[in-house]
Amino acid sequence: MSMTTYDSFGARARRFSPRLVLSELMMKQWFEPVIPFFVMIALWIAFSVVIRDYSSSENILSLLRLFAEFGFVALAMAFCLITGGIDLSVGAIFAVGNFSALFFLLVMEWPAGLAILATLAIGGAVGAMNGLLIGYLKARPFLTTLVTLIILRATVNLLNTHYATSFATNSTDSNVWDFLGSGNLFGLPVNAATLLIVLLIGHVFLSRSRYGWHLTAIGASRKAARHAGIRVNFMLFATYVLSGVLCAAGGVFYAARQTSTDSTTGVGWEFQALTAVVLGGVSLAGGKGTVWRAMIGALIVFSLTNGLVRSGVPGYVTSAIIGVLLLAAVGIDVKWSKNRGKVIQKTYVNPAYFELSPPPSVKSGDASPYAQNDRLIHAEAIGLDQVEGPEDVILDRQDRVYGSTRDGNIIRFSGPDLDQCEIFAHIGGRPLGMQFDQDENLIVAVAGMGVYGVKPDKTVYKITDETNRTWYKLNDDSRLRMADDLDIAPDGKIYFSDCTTRYEMTTNTLDILEARPNGRLVCYDPATKTTSTVINHFYFPNGICISHDGKSVLIASTSLCKIFRYWLEGPRKGQTEVLIDQLPGNPDNINRASDGTYWLALVGIRTPTFDLAMRKPDFRRRMVKEVPIDEWLAPGMNHGCVLKFTEDGRTLESFWDPTGVSHSTLTSMREHKGYLYLGGLENNRIGRVKLTGVDESWSGYEAYWGAKRRDRS
């Protein structure tokens, strides 16, 4: 795309804003554990420097083998935390798993496969005990699992008394067992490889499956989850069973690796696991967390313990450091979740510098075609006080008037005096630009929803609500944020503007204040039913109009105060050029006129202060941060202006309501059979004025699909 006239490299460089990147990063779910992630990397680097051969592959593999069992336990803890609970018995279940595996294998002399299955089943059964109490009997997770911890711990100690020595003296010849203890899978220790597979499954489960979403929903708000029809009791039950099975799996690997049980097996692991997952960014309050965060935290705790012990640091110092870390993690967790929104809010708006072309004079009495007059003051009002901000107006073949209103409706006036008002369709969102297709379906751009159609029988249908995503953008821009205006090419393709990908209908003034190319021109092709972005990075594209010959699209840029032409065919196909460089105000919708020219609405009139402010990005940033929204600087919105320009960008005449009483913030106008109908974003009416010396049989539908077409001559 070529927007070379103003989009130079320098302009692009000026536009780049680290703050903007940061604020968009902060909105990303995956960015939340960024601090723990870097702590993990930093620890790794630090220990690599301090400890010889720390980063050797041999050491990494041996660390992974030592880590994996703790990884399983931490994962179990993470699942419980995400549901808003906690499982303090993870370390004890792990010890039970370790004992059971050894018992089945060495005392019962079962084959390894059976011993493993039986151990996992025992883990599941213990988890089910927790799950029954917590899920169905509504016991408090903290106390319940604390009691389970004590009971299980005592049980393991009692059993140890009887069997520890027979474990020590018996051995097994099972190859499977030896493989679990010391084998490799895909070049990784078998326990670490299994953990990795479990993590991948856990990730898909938690982030992509319905049940994973249910878990998160229960953690975020148990009551809301129940109201949403989620089987809270069963899901909680299942989570603790899962936790038990995961811990038992850790126990199996530990048993295979160590063939050892004693009263210290897994002691304190519940707190290490808790430290780890909270450190990684799994919220103690529930409803927030991923398996990767749990692993990041687990790796931090593991490598801290490991690294500090190996650096010869006294043991009590190691314990103290981990304690302090937990404290810090909990503190940061609380602060972070409370203030993240605020930080985003404070950094999200990032105004950029730009310079507008000097404005032409609008002084009344001047020779300029923009000179103020009062041609709209006496406009006839249609549906006075019956409509709420008809952003766009259009007329059908039966001369009925349609308006797209703030309340999500398409309102229709009919009858000889246009005094019969009805709600033609309720779409929702904020309906904006409209156009009839060949089959007389009313196609509507709806801010917050996308592009919708209304059939003559009033049925509403979706046309599109997403386009292709820009691969390098942090903000997911696949969804249409604010479809603003549209027009339909002779081949049926719908071209529409999505005026901002960073803001919403309610905050779109911020996009203008930010003055960055956040918008785009999008095309829906009904033949292939696909939507694609035609021009990315456009400064607030607003009005869209297919030229009379159907060979180009006119695009109004509200923030740049310019009209562009984008060529659909011909020698300049695919290129963008400036059609009108100096407008006295902020352009809105563009529509065809009967004489082969175009109508353009100016939603606001430029002022010297506002133009100056566009060159002062820091000023605008401070204004947005420090001044209430009512007192923000804005273009002059209290004038209404419609103007007419030719195919080659020459402005012929203008129509003003200088009082702003009946038609301020004019956003749209349609010529229909000798009248010009007026719509305004904030108006309480649709207006119309009689035009003189025009083709009184001309209507929009005929100009696009009927006898008045100019693209077939």
Added chain:
Amino acid sequence: MSMFSAMLRTGAVLAGALALSAAAPALAQDAGTKTARELRSAYDAAVKGKTIAFLPIALGVPLQDEWGRVIKQEAEWRGMKYVVRDPNNNPSAMQQALTALVNDKPDVLIVQNPSVTLLMKELKRAESQGTHVIQINMSSNYKSDAFVGADWTEIGRMLAQDVVKQCGTGSGKSGKVQIVQGELTAAASIDQIGGVMEVLNKDSNIKVVSNQAANWDANTALNITATVIQQHPDLCASIGFWGIMESGAAQAIRNAGKIDQVKVYASVEGSSLDCDQINQGNFYKVLSYKATEQGHDAVMAAVTLLESSEKAGARNLEYYTQPIWVDKSNASGANCFALPKK
């Protein structure tokens, strides 16, 4: 006694060595006899620059601190590199530390096993790649190059024999005995209880009313004993498998006002803490395995293994410590090593 003479000898050798090295630059060719020079250089070749790694269950405890102090001092005098890791009672940290130490391939590894199984595989791996493993006081099921420490069966027997003397047939006492074990899967518990029961079972008057594990923890021992003393106010003796843990049991007995009636026994490392317990009347009699001497023996074992130039895993040397009784009559001086200063 023997320890003293050993220290004196060490001192003399040290002084001699210093004198030698001071004179060496001028008289490099002629210092002392040729034999002495040859022997010393052979000795240095065997030990100097070798790495000796020490992995206790935890530091900050008199037993392990004293071992560490002696091993460090003696190893450094021999020009050996000393490495120590403190897993602070965390078994997984201990395994990790051991794995890392084994990967570093030190020449000698001195390890205290928290259980007979936990570290076995790694110790085997260490010897298979050429590191001499010395297990100190608490061994594993793996027979490594050397074991230094108490013969726990013997300790158990000796403790029990004295208990039988005090509470057994003909003593006129109830014969009720409490046993406080350490970690059940530790060698010190398994073998000590074997020795104790072997002797106690032979006397018909002795009734073991409680035989529980306090896992080396004084607080657990206190809780267990508080219950036992309530149920058996006529308890005759309490045997603890480690002094620091048994001090908890003694405290419970004292709290119950029975400290003069119940004979409290323990096997101990012989620190001043143990002597304090004796002198305060908490412990009746303890059997000391003298940590200072064990530390020295560990280095001796290391030197022997290095000088033998045999491959790791070739032999199973045993260096048992002679246990000595300590009670009010001798709980002072050399029988009570001072707590090592940090």
